[in-house]
Amino acid sequence: MSILGMNRETSLQRLKDRKVPWDLVVIGGGATGVSVALDAATRGLSVVLAEQSDFGKGTSSRSTKLVHGGVRYLRQGNITLVRDALRERTLLRKNAPQVVHDLQFLVPCHNLWERFFYGIGMKVYDLLATGNSFGRSHGVSLDESVRLVPALSRKIARGGVVYHDGQFDDARLLIDMATTASDHGACLVNYMAVTAMQHSDDGRLAGVTAMDRETNETYRVDARCVVNAAGPFCDSVRLLDDPSSEAMVSASQGVHLVLPKRFFPGETALMVPKTSDGRVIFIIPWHDHVLVGTTDTPIDQATLDPRATPEEIDFLLKTAAIYLNETPAIGDILSVFTGIRPLVKGDPSARTASLSRDHVIRVSGSGLVTITGGKWTTVRKMAEDCVDRVIVEAHLAASRSKTADLKIRSRIEKEEARESLHESFQMSEYDVEYSVRYEMARNVEDVLSRRFRVLILNARVAIEVAPRVAQLMAKQLGRDNHWIDSQIASFNTLAQSYLP
Numbered sequence: 228m229s230i231l232g233m234n235r236e237t238s239l240q241r242l243k244d245r246k247v248p249w250d251l252v253v254i255g256g257g258a259t260g261v262s263v264a265l266d267a268a269t270r271g272l273s274v275v276l277a278e279q280s281d282f283g284k285g286t287s288s289r290s291t292k293l294v295h296g297g298v299r300y301l302r303q304g305n306i307t308l309v310r311d312a313l314r315e316r317t318l319l320r321k322n323a324p325q326v327v328h329d330l331q332f333l334v335p336c337h338n339l340w341e342r343f344f345y346g347i348g349m350k351v352y353d354l355l356a357t358g359n360s361f362g363r364s365h366g367v368s369l370d371e372s373v374r375l376v377p378a379l380s381r382k383i384a385r386g387g388v389v390y391h392d393g394q395f396d397d398a399r400l401l402i403d404m405a406t407t408a409s410d411h412g413a414c415l416v417n418y419m420a421v422t423a424m425q426h427s428d429d430g431r432l433a434g435v436t437a438m439d440r441e442t443n444e445t446y447r448v449d450a451r452c453v454v455n456a457a458g459p460f461c462d463s464v465r466l467l468d469d470p471s472s473e474a475m476v477s478a479s480q481g482v483h484l485v486l487p488k489r490f491f492p493g494e495t496a497l498m499v500p501k502t503s504d505g506r507v508i509f510i511i512p513w514h515d516h517v518l519v520g521t522t523d524t525p526i527d528q529a530t531l532d533p534r535a536t537p538e539e540i541d542f543l544l545k546t547a548a549i550y551l552n553e554t555p556a557i558g559d560i561l562s563v564f565t566g567i568r569p570l571v572k573g574d575p576s577a578r579t580a581s582l583s584r585d586h587v588i589r590v591s592g593s594g595l596v597t598i599t600g601g602k603w604t605t606v607r608k609m610a611e612d613c614v615d616r617v618i619v620e621a622h623l624a625a626s627r628s629k630t631a632d633l634k635i636r637s638r639i640e641k642e643e644a645r646e647s648l649h650e651s652f653q654m655s656e657y658d659v660e661y662s663v664r665y666e667m668a669r670n671v672e673d674v675l676s677r678r679f680r681v682l683i684l685n686a687r688v689a690i691e692v693a694p695r696v697a698q699l700m701a702k703q704l705g706r707d708n709h710w711i712d713s714q715i716a717s718f719n720t721l722a723q724s725y726l727p
């Protein structure tokens with residue numbers, strides 16, 4: 228397969244050369260925006276995507292890494308949501324097998340009543356997954372539970388229930404999806420912030436103004452339709468269109484801790500259905516490490532680098548300690564990463580934990596199409612719905628969505644053995660160069676956080692390899708020593724914030 232890949236200079240040149248309006252501009256390069264661009268491009272529409280930072284810099288690289296129907300939504304009786312998500316789970320595994328795989332979970336039970344209760348719940352989950360099953364659920368004894376999850380404390384469990392879902396690498400999938408969209412003709416640009424909307428004399432939205440954050444150059448991008456896929460930031464984009472618009476999302480943050488694998492050997496994950504504050508917590512093996520998450524803390528304002536509070540870290544450590552043989556301490560934490568949920572507002576008095584996870588598409592008076600909510604697992608369907616709506620709003624001629632059967636391309640691997648930049652991660656010089664040349668990595672964080680997951684998995688190791696990565700990138704990007712030094716300094720500051 229030839230490497231087409233993404234190239235920022237080519238995308239900028241396409242923006243400059245374009246003499247007629249694009250069919251569509253997408254604001255935001257997270258899972259939602261990239262899926263919309265992919266859906267639109269494969270239907271034959273001309274599409275530009277502008278991301279103010281890097282692809283996946285927002286929530287989409289900070290998920291719990293589950294491709295799931297959402298067992299917890301069963302409790303809310305949201306059957307349609309679960310069934311649709313289970314179908315999407317299957318499509319994602321079929322179309323992106325390089326990053327999605329099955330994962331077995333154990334629900335530890337304190338007594339026989341819980342085994343019965345969760346056993347029934349999982350049977351309903353199985354039933355909803357008919358035709359889309361990743362494996363059937365079943366009850367297990369305490370001995371079997373400990374065999375599956377060797378780290379499980381015998382003190383806490385009286386057996387358990389096993390069920391199946393999917394697991395993936397979120398940022399890796401996002402980059403693969405963006406590259407696939409680019410292969411199909413989408414023009415994607417990272418570090419390009421939308422700063423204003425263009426309205427025609429009749430008040431209809433006619434495009435956007437975007438600023439290249441590397442050069443401060445501004446671009447006027449004319450388009451027949453504008454999609455706002457800015458996730459937790461979607462209200463600030465809506466204000467650019469209509470300064471009187473009211474907020475439609477509330478933000479809540481979710482924290483994950485990363486621990487060394489020794490705290491949780493084995494390949495079966497743990498799902499704690501009810502913590503002391505009534506939440507679901509997962510303890511999950513991922514890339515030879517262990518993730519513990521997540522929390523649900525309402526926040527006033529979304530930021531690109533949200534920080535965990537000491538209380539959230541403490542809560543996750545204490546909850547993990549209840550279930551694990553070995554108690555993790557704060558010094559054992561390798562990295563802490565935090566994502567922000569863009570939860571669509573319902574009843575203003577509702578707690579964020581009870582708001583809907585389903586997606587919403589809202590069209591403003593001028594024609595701005597805002598899509599938000601939902602989850603990673605369901606972004607393909609979200610994008611399909613969104614582009615269907617765009618076609619109607621902008622009177623476009625396009626085919627039906629093709630993404631249900633669209634293979635997501637994977638990174639082209641070189642066969643020969645490559646020396647890794649660090650003993651604990653598989654990431655070679657070639658990998659760094661590839662990220663720059665074909666995946667639009669622009670700085671050290673892009674490589675170490677999203678093209679590879681070193682920062683997310685082990686912030687100290689990320690700090691160690693940053694100078695070498697900066698040097699390799701400088702060669703590819705034609706940057707000088709000053710750039711290298713400032714990259715190392717700013718990456719160090721960022722990586723420190725991933726340590727508790």
Ligand SMILES: Cc1cc2nc3c(=O)[nH]c(=O)nc-3n(C[C@H](O)[C@H](O)[C@H](O)COP(=O)(O)OP(=O)(O)OC[C@H]3O[C@@H](n4cnc5c(N)ncnc54)[C@H](O)[C@@H]3O)c2cc1C
Pocket residue numbers: 254255256257258259260277278279280281282283284285286287288289290291292293294295419420421422456457458459460461464480481482521565566567568569599600601602603604605
């Ligand atoms: C803690 C947590 C755990 C989760 N776990 C799971 C899970 O296990 N499985 C699952 O299916 N889902 C999960 N989700 C949900 C899923 O991660 C989100 O629904 C999804 O990532 C949202 O993607 P998005 O593209 O809408 O938002 P984002 O990924 O936040 O993308 C929005 C983008 O818009 C950009 N942007 C904003 N303003 C502008 C502008 N003016 N110009 C240009 N760009 C702009 C931002 O920089 C950002 O990159 C989880 C969510 C959280 C918070």
